[in-house]
Amino acid sequence: MNTSQPEPGVYDAVVVGAGIAGLYQLYRLREAGFRVLCLEAAPEVGGTWYWNCYPGARVDSQSYIYQYWFSRELIDEWDWSERFPAQPETERYLNFVADKLALREDIRFNSRVNGANWDADSAQWQISTEQGERLEARFLISCTGMLSAPKLPPFPGAEQFRGTVAHTARYPREGLDLAGKRVGVVGCGATGIQVIQTIASEVAELKVFQRTPSYGVPMKNESFDDAIRDHWRARAGELAERVQHTTAGFDFDFDNGSWYDHDEDERRAVMESAWDSGSLAAWVGSFPEVFTDAEVNQVMSDFARERIRARIDDPELAEKLLPTTYGFGTYRVPLESGYYDVFNRDNVELVDVREAAIESFTATGLQTADHNYELDVVILATGFDAGTGALTQMNIHGRDGLSLSEEWGRDIRSTYGLQVHGFPNLFTVAGPLAPATAFCNMTTCLQQQVDWITDCILHLREHGYRCIEPSRETQDQWVAHHDEHSNQTLLVKTRSWYTGDNIDGKPRRLLSYLGVGDYREICDQVAASGYAGFVLTR
Template sequence: MNKQTGEMPTFDVVVIGAGIAGMYALIRLRALGFSVRVFEAGTDVGGTWYWNRYPGARFDSESYSYAYSFDADLLQEWNWSEHFAAQPETHRYLRHVAEKYDLRRDIQFNSRVAAAEYHAEDRSWVTTTEDGAKVRSQFLITAIGILSAPHIPAIPGRETFKGRSWHTSHWPKEAVDLSHQRVAVIGTGATAVQLITEISKNIGHLTIFQRTANYTKPLRNQAIRDEEQAALKASYPEMFQRCKQTFGAFLHDIDPRSIFDLEPEARRQHLEQLWNEPGFGFWLGNFLDTFMNREAAEVVSEFVREKIRQRVNDPKVAEMLTPRDHPFGTKRVPLESGYYEAFNRPNVELVDLKKHAIRRITQTGLETSEKAYEFDVIIFATGFDAVTGSFARMQIRGKDGVLLKDKWADGPQTLFGLQGAGFPNMFTIVGPHNAAAFCNIPRCIEQNVEWVCEAIAHVRKTGHRSIEPKTDAAAAWTEHVNEQVEHMLIAQTDSWFMGSNIPGKKRAFLAYFGGAPAYRQRCDESAAKGYEGFDIS
């Protein structure tokens, strides 16, 4: 709202978030002639790669397969220094994209969206930031990411701690010297694996509190040699075509065979080969039945457990780090570069929270059921309220004032993970039940953004005012999503994929496990049939 005139600024489209998805949406919408305002809570573009600046943060997709693919000139002018780039380089890349396309002039930084409300009388959305500013738009696009609502457990006494503490996604911008500090890290998920590996190299004393042991796989990162650059750049068309064809839009793809098609020795050799390759191939390039057959999954799980035992000197610590409560691949698999070796250092201690739970945080540290600890720094690597968490933190109201978080209280319901019934003209890039949640994410983001922008252009071109899913179509898609994962081991495991890492959150599958190609086909078929499943009015 303009405080002097009382007039509300109006745009064709409001985009929430200036990460990879929000930036690309702005580029596409501008090209289609729409006026756009992007709201970003941070002080710069980058989304995930702006917020997650903790030591050790880096890609686990190949850098070149992660980059934007829509501009051949952009691909040729940027040189990645490593096969799996670190956060500072990735953020520099996204800042470069923002400068190349002059994106910042349409982005309002330091502006966290508090609410968005649909007005049926003129079929518009009014978006309100935390400082009370309001704008009106015909369309609303959320580009808020799947892991952007930090979760810190409700541990008694947290506010009493006299030292420094933060969640990994709120790592201080200034340099943090831990070389003489007593540090606690709570959590051993994907973020913690990267963080612990890095900070353990130069720290006073590190105590790691683990609730659930995770299977991890070596990243095997390397610098990109000068002579590799030209070859990589020449291969971009084939590379991105390959990503369009694979299950998760990665360079590797699931092996359609059964693990038991191979004799034990050949099976072992094949697993060793996958293990020694860089990246996610051991997870998302493994045998198909390891995702659905417990006996097959156990073969792979025991293979990884053996690898863990070989790298940890103390057998008791090795056993603590060895997962027993879930099969390999049913949780998000961290990639590491020396994680287990960190536990061989004399100044690194591991605490099993299943045996000795945290009771409280104190002024000087924390207490478990076993003993009290003193710390200078406490770092919460405790994950995120994934996929739906960022939506729940905003007051988003659709038709008849219905609150989105109430609508999704028993689990989300969308069509293609891109729109929910009762919320006309609101699109959710990488929303729940969207293939992008289980994907080499920029590859699926580009598909999401292009589909959404074309849908918006179609509504405008045909002289209509709104588009939203039909209730039965959204219900059918949600049923399809659940059917896809019904017999998969991932649905039987507690993880953020199921929302079960958040106390009180309804257990429901939040991604789409039918594969990126099948998802793209369903979206394209709907568009080709005049957006079948949607009401355009």
């Protein structure tokens, strides 16, 4: 730790990313007296909620739990307008936090990391950016998010298309004028659904290019008045504790007991209630066996298909919009607001790319195996290289020049999703093999990881250590435990971005640890043991 005035460009810690995790990590370390700099590729704070400004972008966790818990002042002063806020409001919230805590003075915007090398002699990270900056830091903390490296489509020819192409994760901040246009949306996951349901009434023609249909659950949004806000503020302490110990970091859980404790009518009532809650309780609030028992999952999947089918007028079209190749909950479950009703409109056409794949862009649109679709705008909702993509793109090299991208290109391994063997003093918020990677209300898991990392760094300072790194044995044990735990679920049987199957050549492993409460307990035990299984050096 630096006790004298440090040289310019030398820090105790460099935090990468100024989203939910990065802002909190900057705050925690700065409050603890460390000299810390946050690097952010965007020109403003917000992370995901800066970049993902596509039409219809909206939080699908309730606002009263999608927030910071560490400051009562923040809770009391911010007025959420809705149960599920739209992107602009969430971005404003993060700007409010940055301003309230005076965080901008320690954030360097428009700075994208393109290299980080561990120097064993100085026990420092040597960090470079695309803008030519050179920095040194004892600790490098990645807060780049688990869904921040956009996946480009596998079909070629975008350069010849005379229209406009936009990826949802890099959508123009000024928006696009879609009125009266012929628009194609590629992808029908959570993001694609939000775009499609939002723009269908605005465009002249909408072509929806679907490969894998989703089990969309109807969102029940509501506007908040002062009485509702006061209700949730009064419960803030209770909620902050509750979300730390549930399966997915929400204020609801599998509170109905086992599927096998109920008769058929009771099971149906639970499924109906969870579905009609208009929240992700339909996913992680009915019965735990939905994730582990194929027969139970089949019943829930049939129930979900029944509810979706009733929304679509054309029976043949309805069957194309129903998932049949995977079970409910084993793929990301989105909330939707009128998505299925969109397909009852005359200006909307579903293009099933399982029947005829997209081959390329053309000068006038998209060419599938059997048709050329003429379009003015193509919106790509093609997803991300989840969990690992942002980290591997930073060109990180650890001890003895070990390349993180090459290591994860062979096998995706980590220790608690927080550190990687061979990379001393590198911390990975939302790294792979932790709940924050994919299966958690993000504010719950990101804050938990930031707190663990901060406490760890404080422990090093208090005991005179310079470095921490997990032993290979500890990492192997965590990966084995993670795999054993994952393999008890149905998620590993589904090909999805949860398992890295959306990226060609990516090693297959369930990216997210399942069980927020269990994970927190494990992490707390590691800290209480003085970081047993980690190598601490002076």
